[in-house]
Amino acid sequence: MIEEVSQLEMWFEFIKQNWLVFLIALIVLLAIVSFVKTMIKWALVVVIVAAVAVYSGITWDDVNNVVTTVKDETVLKLKDQAMNSMMEEAKKATFKSNEDGTYTxxxxxxELTGTPNSDKVKISFNGVSLGEWSMNDTIRDFVKEAKQNK
Incomplete structure (x- = not known):
């Protein structure tokens, strides 16, 4: 807790000392977004944000850690939503045997695609592929319910 407070104080002190740089960067960003109408504006925005980040001492490892954390949390939330949807939408699910021996x-x-007697299925949730999952009880119940809805 003390470390968090000292980091917060450090950031406030850094912003106090460099407020003019941040203000100029913000004004330039607003001007670019307002007046430049091409894709170049987004490149300029990225360059300015990166320059401010480098100036402030943020490393690429910090950025990479944040991106990885956000990505992992998003995938985990999508997987949770997909599992909840399986339980809620099982009665509405339709089972189709494909010509190649798979089922959808x-x-x-x-959308769930798998091969009979396989432990793996491919799952898409709201059109976003969530990759290949191992069968668990929820997925087995979903498949069983969908087969009954034929």
Missing amino acids: IKSPNL
């Missing part, structure tokens, strides 16, 4: 199950928000 579709519900309003989910």
Whole structure:
């Protein structure tokens, strides 16, 4: 807790000492976004934000850690939502046997593709592929319910 407070104080002190740089960067960003109408404006925005980040001492490892954390949390939330949707949408799911021996199950928000007697299925949630998952009880129940809805 003390370390968090000291880091927060450090950031406030840094901003106090460099407020003019941040103000100029903000004004330049607003001007670019307002007046430049091409894709170049976004390149300039990225360059300015990167320059301010480098100036403030943020490393690429810090940025990479934040991006990785956000990505992992987002995927985890999507997986949780997909599992909840499986339980809620099982009665609406439709089962289809494909010509290549695989099966596809579709519900309003989910699409599941698998091979009979396989432990792996591919899952898409709201059109976003969530990759290949191992079968668990929830997925097995979803498949069983969809087969009954034929």
